[in-house]
Amino acid sequence: MSEKKKTKSLFTHLVCLKCGKIYDPLTTHTVCEDENCKGILSSQYDLKKNQLKPEELKNRKASLWRYKEFLPVFNEENIVTLGEGFTPILQLHNLGVHLKGKKVLLKDESNNPTGSFKARGLSVAVSKAKELGVNTFVIPTAGNAGGALAAYAARSKSKAYIFMPKLTPAAFKIEAKLLGAxxxxxxxxxxxxxxxANQLANENGWFDVSTLKEPYRLEGKKTMGYEIAEQLEWNVPDIIFYPTGGGTGIIGIWKAFNELEELGWIGRKRPRMVAVxxxxxxxxxxxxxxxKEHATYIDNGFTVANGLRVPKPYADSVILQVLRESNGNSVSVSDPDILIALHELTAGEGLLVSPEGAALWHAYKVLNQTGWIKEGETVLLLNTGSGYKYFDNITAP
Incomplete structure (x- = not known):
């Protein structure tokens, strides 16, 4: 590995969030190998050795790889990128009484390659897998993750096997097939x-990149937290609303803020996290x-927000821990309310967000009406993808 191509990654090891067992970063891993644990593995960094100053980021490309010191890829030759990250934060202006006394922002992840936040996690996961010699992947998906894996697999000349529900909108299936999966x-x-997917991975030696069943998609998702802080001049919002299916993003953003405090780039303030x-x-x-400390398996069938149809997230206990540590909240939204919210955002703000993103707007209105959101607070809604892929599910009013 040449020094010229070596990043200044401060990545040191993986640790199980449940039992604390440490794992070598130079071999492939999924979850904790202890049969009685099977906990999530989290990437750790020697942040005390950091020499990067936040103002130096201004000279770097507008990509999540601007934070390469805090990502797990050692050799830049292994980075598989399509320009993901550094998506815009927009302020909502036109939705009337709901915005009164509040600053409501929307971070629009539809600007990522393949139109969703999934590009972040799959860019980092495929890059690290490439570094470790992996070239065949498998993933279960509600749509967006499959398209993202297909794109990054194609970019890295790897093979992707994708399993998605039949009720997934056609655009997602066509996208993944066009990309060679x-x-x-x-x-x-x-x-x-x-x-x-898990069965076939075991039988065929494919690498399973299911949500939080490998360590590095989480690292890609955490860059949303880094960006939020940087784009808000090293401050954090009072509240973040996040659409929660598998929940990688909500865990990743929380991890990012903890790392940023350790770096001395932000203070102790944390947003209240809302799982929608x-x-x-x-x-x-x-x-x-x-x-409760764990979620039960709940599946009541089809929802227009395909990405939210996750009956029991693998990281349920960690998601719940983040909500409670942040003094956060959770809101459940019906399909009719999701569609009303989507129409309000599209016609009102010119934003054709995903149904998952639209659910956040309804959840915001619910908590704003109850007074849970205080006068003068800054709220950020994290829209995870583009509504253009969901035309099978959504219609004009």
Whole structure:
């Protein structure tokens, strides 16, 4: 590995968030190998050795790889990129009484390659896998993650096997196939897809990049937190609303803020995190309000927000921990309310967001009406993708 091509990554090791076992960063890993644990593995960095100053970022490309010191890829030759990251933060202006006394921002992840935030996680996961010699991937997906994996696999000359529910909008299936992936439709939900993907991964030696069942998609998602802080001049909002299916982003953003405080780039203030779910699959919402440590499996079938149909997130306990540490909240939203919110954002602000993103606007209105959101607070809605892929699910009013 030449010094010329070596990044200044401060990545040192992986640690299990459940039992604390440490893992070598130079070999492939999925989850904790202890059969009684199977916890999530988290990337750790020697941040005390950091010499980068935040003002130096201004001279770097507008990409998530501007934070390469705090990402797990050692050799720049292994970075697989399509220009992902550094998506805009826009202020909402035209939605009347709901905005009175509040500053409401929307970070628009639809500007990423393949039109969603999934590009972040898959760019980092595929890059690290390439560094470790992996060239065949498998993933269960509700749509966007499959398209992102297909794109980064194509870019890295790797093979992608994708399993998605039959009820997934056609645009996602066409996208993944055009990008060269082998797509299999499953008569069921993403959990059913996951069981098949896991079985075939074990049988064929494919690398499973399921949500939080490998360590590095989380690192890509955490860059949303780095960007939010940088774009707000090293401040954080008072509240962040996040559409929560698998929940990688909500965990990643929280991880980012902890790292940024350790770096001395932000202070101790943290946003209150709000997990927004569909009534179809609202296990996190139910567990949060019932003060439980784990979510139960809930699947009430189809939702227009395909990405929210995750009956039981693998990281349920970690998501709930973040919500409670942040003094956050959770809201469950019906499909009719999602569609009303989507129409308000499109016609009112010119933003054709994903149904998952639209759910945030309805959740914001609910909590604003109750007084949970205070006068003068800054709120950020994190729209995870483009509405253009969802025309099978959404219609004009």
């Amino acid at each position: 082998q797509v299999t439709e499953v008569d069921g939900n993403i959990s059913d897809c996951g069981k098949i 779910q569909s009534d179809s699959c609202n296990g996190i919402y139910t567990a949060f309000h019932e003060k």
